[in-house]
Amino acid sequence: MKRTINILLFSFILLNNVYSQQYSFSNYSINDGLSQSVVNCILQDSRGYIWMGTQNGLNRFNGETFDIYSYNPNDSNSISNNWIYAIAEDLNGNLWIGTKGGLNKYLVKKNKFERIEYQTNFTYDITRYCYDVICLTDGSILINTPPVISIYDQKKKSFSHFQSNLEYDRAVKDVKLPVMEDNDGNIWIGSTKGLAEFSLQTKKFNYYSFINKSGNLIEDVNTTAIYKDKKGMLWVGTTSGLFNYNSKENLFEESQLTFDPAENFSFDNSYIRTILEDKNGKLFFGTEGNGLYVLSQSSEKPMIQNYTSENSDICYNLVQSLIIDMSENLWIGTLNGLSKTDLKKKKFNLYRNSNSPNSINLLGNVIASLHKDENDILWVGNWGHGLNLVNRKTNEVEHFSTQLTGNHRIPNDFVHVIFKDNDNRTWLGTRDGILIYDKPGNKFVPYYEYFKNPSLPTFDQVRINMIIQDKSSNYWIGTQNGLYKIDLKKSAVEIFQKELDINHQLSANSVYCILEDSDGLIWIATVSGLDVYNPVTKEIKHFRKEVNGLSDDLIISLCEDSKGRIWIGTSTYLNVYNKKDSSFSFYSQEHGLPNNNIFEIIKDANKDLWFGTGKGLCKFDEEQNTFHTFTLEDGLQSLEFNLRTAYLCDDGEILVGGMNGFNSFYPDSITKNPYIPNLVFTSFYKTEGTSREYINLEESDKVVLRYNVTSFTIEFAALEYTNPQKNNYVYQMKGISEEWLDIGNRKFVPFSGLQPGEYTFNVKGSNNDRIWNNEEISIDIVILPPWWRSIYAYTVYLVLIVLAIVVIIKMRERKLKHDKKILEQKVLERTLQIEEQNRLIISQNQKLNELNHTKDKLFSIIGHDLGNQFNIIIGFLDVLVTDFKKLDAGKVEYHLNNIYNTSKSANDLLENLLTWARMQENLIPYNPEPFDFRTRIRKSIKFLEGAYTKKNIKIEIKSHEEISIFADVNMCSTVFRNLLANAIKFSHVNGNISILATQKDDFCEITVIDNGVGISQENVGKIFRIDSKHKTPGTKGEKGSGLGLILCKEFIEKNNGEIRVESVVGKGSRFIFTLPIKNLS
DSSP, rough: OOOHHHHHHHHTTTTSSOOOOOOOOEEEOGGGTTTSOOOOEEEOOSSSOEEEETTTEEEEOOOOOOEEEOOOOTTTTSSOOOOOEEEEOOOOEEEEEEEEEEEEEEEEETTTEEEOOOOSSSSSSSSSSEEEEEEETTEEEEETTTTTTEEETTTTTTEEEOSSSSSSOOOOOOOOOOOOTTTEEEEEEEEBBBBEETTTTTOOEEEEEOTTTTOOOOOOEEEEEEOOOSSSSSEEETEEEEEETTOOOOOEEEEEOOOOOOOOOOOOOOOEEEEOTTSSOOOOEEBBOOOEEEEEOOOSSSSEEOOOOTTTTTTTTTTEEEEOOOTEEEEEEETTEEEEEEOOOOEEEEEEEEETOOOOOOSSSSSOOOOOOEEEEEEEEBBSSSSSEEEEETTTEEETTTOOGGGOOOOOOOOOOOOTTTSSEEEEETTHHHHHHHETEEEEEHHHTTTTTTOOOOOOOEEEEEEEEESOOOOEEEEETTTEEEETEEEEEEEEEESSSSBBBOOOOOOEEEETTTTTTEEEEEEEEEEEEEEETTTTEEHHHHHOSSSOOEEEEEOTTTTSSSEEEESOEEEEEEEEEEEEEEEEETTOOSOEEEEEEOOOSOOEEEEEETEEEEETTTTTTEEEEEOGGGGSOSOOTTTTOEOTTTTTTTEEEEEEEEEOOOOOOOOOOOOOOOOOEEEEEEETTTTTEESSSSSSSSEEETTTTEEEEEEEEEEOOOOGGGGOOOEEEEOOOOOOOEETOEEEEEEOOOOSSEEEEEEEEEOOOOOOOEEEEEEEEEEEEOGGHHHHHHHHHHHHHHHHHHHHHHHHHHHHHHHHHHHHHHHHHHHHHHHHHHHHHHHHHHHHHHHHHHHHHHHHHHHHHHHHHHHHHHHHHHHHHHHHTTOOOHHHHHHHHHHHHHHHHHHHHHHHHHHHHHHTTTTOOEEEEEEHHHHHHHHHHHHHHHHHHHTOOOOEEEEOOOOOOEEEEHHHHHHHHHHHHHHHSOOOOTTTEEEEEEEEEEEEEEEEESSOOOOOHHHHTTOOOTOOOOOOOOOTTTOOOOOOOHHHHHHHHHHTTTEEEEETTTTTEEEEEEESOOOOO
16 A cells, blocks of 8 residues: 555656556456456467466457366366466467466367377476476477476477476475577576576576675575566566566676656565566566556656556456457456456546546546646546646646635535636636636635626525626526526626516526527527527527427537537437427437437537547547447546536647546547457357257368258357457358348347258458458358258159159050050940931931021011001001091091001010010029919909900909919019910900919919810910911901910920910810929029
8 A cells, every 4th residue: 555655646746748548457257257266377369369277277268258168077188187377379370288287289170189198207297287388489389397398399299308407396386487488599497496598409508596686696586477578688577576687797686677766666575477568668567466567668767557456447466467469458367367458549548536556636536527728737627526727747736625725725616617718717617606716816716706896696505507608708607596698898697597588588497508509599408498599689499398399308418510500418319400490300329329318519629529428428420420439448437427527628639527537638639449350250059959059160161050950150259359349240141142231249140040052151340449350251051951852862853753754654655555445446436426426416407497497487477467567557547648538537536446456466566576585585584582373463454454344354363362473473474464365365255264273282273264266276286386377366356476375385484384275166265384382493
């Protein structure tokens, strides 16, 4: 603790630019997957993997996960022991591991270990304690097993052993003893009792003495670290301090480094376990008990920094091992885990009060306001701890707070605002009013006293949130109790509050932020909405979530961009107001923001926008419409920033504060991580049924899968460790798509349901700043088809098909012969059938001719009869027209009656003709339905009332029961009318007609009886035939068409009935027909 205090004191008096980079550490422990806490050794191999040897297994790290290699007594290809002392990589990329149980060779491509077993004639052999292993420039492997070194020739697969005269304390068994090859081909060997140099050429040992600063010889030096720096200086770390090689005296003397007395530091009695140098010549010393020393020798006097678990994030003070990886990350193996820090220049300078080296003496780390004056003095307002004036040239800090006295006392420690006005006056806004800095007196006084104007508001007990000065030099002061406009020249004060008139009414009294835009409008951020005041029109406009489309009414920050748009930070989203069309647009985490809480917005000298959020600082790329986020690994004070702490300095530097200090940076000086990552496939898992199997991708860049592999996952990594969580990836799966898909920082791609075939998986990766390795890595994937779809199966299918064709052809030939005989027989039979068909065709032709003859005869009869009737009508009309004046009334009536009767006969003829024609063409609809016989027959009788009344004929229905008939009503009505009309026509005057109806089974039998002239037996068979011309005039000379009875027959048969006639000449006729009484279909 005393050393830490001394270092802090020293940091305040450095004369050059004292601010040097502070290192922050990321730590890994067993909770992160490390197999065991004691990290004895670390190596980065040629592919980029970080390997760590612990006391319980070998670890391989890819930036996210640890793969652990452990001893397995049932597997001869496992490592021989879990206690790892040393790791080295040979020229072929294979690893050599020194363990407590001997030497092992890890074959990377085969993913297995070879145990190198060889007994020597010496007391100690490599099958036991293998303390250190290095790969020599000629490719051979050197192993330190004090007091013996062994050199293994990989080509000959043989050992050479050399024993030194170094004494070795066998009681010290678990301490790594170093070996190092220098540029001259000499091997430096550490031991518990001295140091030796072995010449690979002469195969001889040289031994060296150690002296302290007084020049006295030191006996039995336990050498624990050996390192030769870029300047050729040989450094040796021991359990009792640091030593350098004195070439003149050919011995090692205690380090003569002298530091500033204020540091009160030396390497005396330090236990140095490991030494390393970075590319800039900075040396790192891992110690036992004192953490990490960082030695800079670039200035006149060397500078030392000490990082311990008490003053930094380093995980433990006993440092076992150090390496610097390919992208300048320092890895620190300790007794309690693994630490990592980025040695590259941080993007952001960090200022905070801590125990760490180069910290500054701030009153507090929660920052409320920031400012830089013309003398490069940083003004830092704390949240509840006062004001700090930081001189970065001397690292001195001047304090002002309520806890101090005299001029350094201020009335309130909450310094929310630091504002420099146009007259170079510095204003402080606190929770208890406003102060102005009295530069000559180096003190702060209330502003109304400073201006000697008691009419100004005192703002006692009022929290000041922001102060700005507009283009007219008016002061706008945002408070928790409204907005104040102060014109000092006129001593005029204008107040804006929620309760005031419409032109001074705010959405809320608590004003967080004020902005004067390029149009002179005053934008006011409140806790209940956004207000805009126009100083010219004296009008104020309100924007609310419900009314205008703001994402939230709690407005935190405001900024105007180069296009005149207003950017509005809220507690939910980032809002952008476009004044041209009065529209809002929004950005959120979905658009790349790290967090939706926008605490601060600032426009830099290049007109780019920066946002301080609740999870990091980000810069907006307007061209790409994307956000680039910076995090702790980039040097930020924390992920969370505070309100109104961003400040743009006159020289373009930006200050921004948060919950754990503040940062400064020049946007143009932020450099991207230049290191292009190496890409590797880390694993390939396939799922077959319910089992999951790992496939080693080191042996081959091709994977063959069976058809029943339901899914597989490819894992990969960009081996760049600056901020591996922000490494990004794109992939392409040829065979599915040629498109490259961006998957962000996800390090795996699962696939399922792929069809059998050949695919190629390609992946590219970037580092944390999206610097891409455009040389993708690839793996070919073949999914085999099922056996029934394989080439062999298709070959078998083809052979079977050919055999089947041959068999079918043979069977076909046999069948054709058999079919020929059958065909000949069938031809004979068919010939006879054809002859019979010809006979039938001839017969049908004859019938067709007869039908055509019947049709011609029918139309001939109709044409002749219809023509005759028209001739008779024309004749009578001619007489009437010619001799009308000569005819008396009786003659005229006579001729008219004849015309009427002849016309009626012609009409009946036409009606029957049309009905018959429609019947032949099936144009008469057939709609059977039940109806009452008596009702329907009476309607038919009524229809013919004129005809039978004229002849005084009596018609009688002889049916005493109600009979329902199921038939087409219209067809049956036609039948009833024709049969009754026929009976009336051939009955004498005063004749009788009877209608009988009886039910027989499923039919009703109906008989129409008259006592008229009757029909001869010769003509009875002709009356229902169309081809027979049979017409007989009625008893009063009535004429008919001869078609009525033909229609009756066809209609009755259409309704599933039958008709016949019984007649005796001179006595009358009986027409008997049947109709169904129910549906017979």
